[in-house]
Amino acid sequence: MKIVSYIFPFLLLLIACDKETDNPISPTASLLQGKWIHNEAYISAGGPQYWVDVDNGEAIEFYMDGTFSSNRFTECDTGNFWIEENTLFLEYTCDEFETPANNEDSYITYRLELFSDYFILTPTSGPICIEGCSYKYQKVGNTDN
Template sequence: MKSRIKYCLMALIVFVCSCKKESSNNALIGKWKLAESYVGTGSGNTDKWMPVDPKSNLDVQFYKDGNLGGNSYPIYKSYSIKDNKIVTFYKPDGTYEDFTYTIANNSLTLSPAGPIVCVEGCAYRYVNVNNSLRQLLP
């Protein structure tokens, strides 16, 4: 009886250890609509998030195959995840731009991280359209 319990426990441990963790870029997959922008003045006193015009319809879409869509970054056609903080957007000619990213509370924040950066600070906050639609469905 004890050996049977040991084998069941070992099988459970092997099963749990063999499960794949969801890839961090899966959180990016989908369509994101621009909701706010942040532009620093350099003084720090008037820096704040500003809502964008809801009629602007600016968005970015991350596809599972690494393609990038939407109209927020039309010169970039693909992306790759460097780590849990940096996503790289690529132009067709191979040039690129790194962006820091965070995902929290159904929103994605992107900020240029190089080679072009905003010295005074800038960032863009997007709302996940896919999750927003799922919440509206019964």
């Protein structure tokens, strides 16, 4: 009986620490704060979708004041962001900067799924993948701003 009293808490601990049960959390600007690196893409070559590693992916950093910086575009690397109903809005603030990813209001939008140490973006503006595509960003650090 003594063995069972030691084994049960140990098994409970193992189950509670299972990373495969990571569930999305409600995204907020404060939870998005920090630096993130695009490290995987969910793609399809006409068949089932699958995750592939991304080398030298975009780095994006979100700040508490609602601004962000990114190395995605060489012409513009800063802007404003906000989240509404699991949608991430990016507004690049450089004069006369436009990209095909902009919607009619000049924002780039994504469906946002936030997890404890990564998030997944699915495009909802601009050219959208017919077979579906998503981008995974891994958290690499926090900011002080």
